[in-house]
Amino acid sequence: MRDKVRLTREQIAKRAALELPDGAYVNLGWGIPNLIADHLPPGITAYFHSENGILGMGRRAKAGEEDYDLVDAMKVPVTVVPGASFFHQADAHLMTRGGHLDVAVLGGFQVSEKGDLANWKIPGAKGSGGIGGAMDIAAGAKTLIVCMEHTTKEGAPKIVRECTYPLTALSCVDSIVTDLAVIDVHDAGLALREVAPGWTATEIQELTGARFEIPTRLLEMRLS
Amino acid sequence: MRDKVRLTREQIAKRAALELPDGAYVNLGWGIPNLIADHLPPGITAYFHSENGILGMGRRAKAGEEDYDLVDAMKVPVTVVPGASFFHQADAHLMTRGGHLDVAVLGGFQVSEKGDLANWKIPGAKGSGGIGGAMDIAAGAKTLIVCMEHTTKEGAPKIVRECTYPLTALSCVDSIVTDLAVIDVHDAGLALREVAPGWTATEIQELTGARFEIPTRLLEMRLS
């Protein structure tokens, strides 16, 4: 029996990056998705959107290169690529809500079998919580990919029949990339597409809170 | 008895120009209002707005100076003053509808005693008619002045109890400047403020389709 591999956060990001079509306009959320920009496969160009008014965001600024008027949605000083543009936050969200982004990749606490997403608030957590741009992005992106660990630290499934966490948007998720699998959300329900090296579909199903369809030909997750 | 004077279109424009506060942002409609820009009293600056995306519109372009990317809402090549700005038509109407213009001056077919305005379509006239920016402007300007002849060519009053022409907006007019009088629209109804040289309030009332209040001290219209 082969060793069971769980993907690292970087590997999840790398796998998700393979989902981006060349030339796509893309918004990356907090957490794992934010790592994707550094893991684009060779030959693929993506134009990154930031909800504070940047299209064509580049890599993080190096030490000494920081300009604090040029930050991403996480306050990190960044750069822009040639052909970038700046605009105000209402126009930035005209882009998110209006279906102009080809792909958005968000983190998730839970995804339901109908593609509902919960990613902004943990029940019982301290503090006010905060929505930020997640609800606009989830409501409007042409394609929404969620990157997250397959289970919580306690081992509970994060892919569930019904979300119990506060929702971000209904029926919005197209695909889920985790440390164990790639799962698509279809109208008929979930469909397993790939598993991490060493895992069987049955083993993944046991760690998943909702049934998924298993394809005739199950692929192994590509890690590069 | 003094000669009864009817103001010319230029004189109506001149009189209306006296209503503009210094530094006002102003939109001028078709017809008589459009003459106002050339008749500002000395010492008064106004910043003219054009609904095709200009703030700080200046005089008409002279021969040889025309730039057909710089036209007013009537397709006339114009100029801009220092401190002007350009923007798109949605932002131009954010200004009109959102209460940002200090004064708008429009032409009128009829004004009712409640301040309703009809200025876009003559019943029975040939063709489709056209609204343009009039409804947005009438709905949103902080102060709306109507410039028009006091009566139709046939002598029928244009200030009426109820408009019979298709409406532009309800309860929007603040003041009416005609060739015979200046009349204010108050919540309680119309109030005569000034009459053209040689006219009595009673004579103006006869040519007006709605009752107006007559002030204790009736002024004569200043023509310059």
Place this chain on the structure above:
Amino acid sequence: MNVNIRRLNRGQLFERRMKHKIYRDVDAIVADVPDGARIMFGGFGGAGFPNNLIQALARRGTKGIVAISNNCGTHDGELGLLFKLDRIRHVIASFPGPHATHFQERFAAGSVTLELVPQGILCERMRAAAAGLLGFYSPVGVGTEVAAGKEERLIDGRRGILEMPIHADFAFIKAQKADELGNLTYRLAAQNFNPIMATAAKTTIVEVEEIVPVGSIDPQSVMTPAIFVHRIVQAKGVRYAG
């Protein structure tokens, strides 16, 4: 510009993407516009009209068009050509215009129908489509012909009518410059409806006076970001002087 520009070593890929947007001629760029298409046309007061695209569409022969435009052309010029050739069946406009003779004849004869919309509301309904909104309440036109058939509602003591988004299959627009990715600039008052329409249609087709290399438009001067632009063609300016 004190902006850090990332050096891309993906010249070829950029170019491949660019090639998807840039077309060699105006006929090719409208070749797939089908009969019955809903099309937004930019331009106002003679400025910013996509006259080359309109003429190419006339040559293509697309008919049954639903046009969204501030006006309905000037004699044979601007949209006038498409009315003259009976290619437009319905138009959503704010000011068809007394010189829109071909439209006016057909409107009088009943062969073209018209939805007349206040100019700012025309902008706002397109913007609602662009921004993913489903409708809005506006005080404009309350109590007028424009309110006919629309839901009215009292909100915070003000009367408002429900206005719906205007979507389109295509936007035909005119800009001054495009870079090879599709970032656009406009000149002076030639912006007018163009930047709004660019955001509101499924496919935005732009004719420009000049195509410039990526990176040559200051990111702070971009008026329409490339995300909204799908097809670009450089075309010699044609202005209808009627």
Place this chain on the structure above:
Amino acid sequence: MNVNIRRLNRGQLFERRMKHKIYRDVDAIVADVPDGARIMFGGFGGAGFPNNLIQALARRGTKGIVAISNNCGTHDGELGLLFKLDRIRHVIASFPGPHATHFQERFAAGSVTLELVPQGILCERMRAAAAGLLGFYSPVGVGTEVAAGKEERLIDGRRGILEMPIHADFAFIKAQKADELGNLTYRLAAQNFNPIMATAAKTTIVEVEEIVPVGSIDPQSVMTPAIFVHRIVQAKGVRYAG
């Protein structure tokens, strides 16, 4: 610029008008902001915060403020100062933030209330106020906590909730440059909420890095036209580095 510029011989008058907008110091510019005022505060991610105005408002002592802001400050920085001094009673925000310690303490204690709004909807509700709209239907937040208490409606097969305009008495914003009439430019991603808030409040107060003569900003580069700007003060940049 191939723009015809009208030569004005009214220098004095221009100056009088300017003097109405330009203030000598940040304390004078906020001197009349009353208790209970509704105030929009620009800024996002450390960029574009009107920190000088915020500090002047703290010195003035205005209390009972209803704040509209994307976040709720960073420790003592940005809006943090006003929470620390208990000057804000209610806030409409999209992402208060884990480092908004003064807000979080008061929110937990119940001395500050919060309306949490999706970020794009926050922008859009302010824009609705600016544009004279009375409300709009949006799909954002349907089926979530955000929809609680809001009217829901099915429009063209999509679920939407009714969102109302957000008005304010004042907008406190930060720009890069103002000309003496109030035309503004912003730098890079420091625009964020500032241009929207500038249009949405009754009185817009702006702190700028530089005041330049009228005519020195290209009319095509103006980001906020002067019509939206009521008071201007030049203030040395203060950035909270927390």
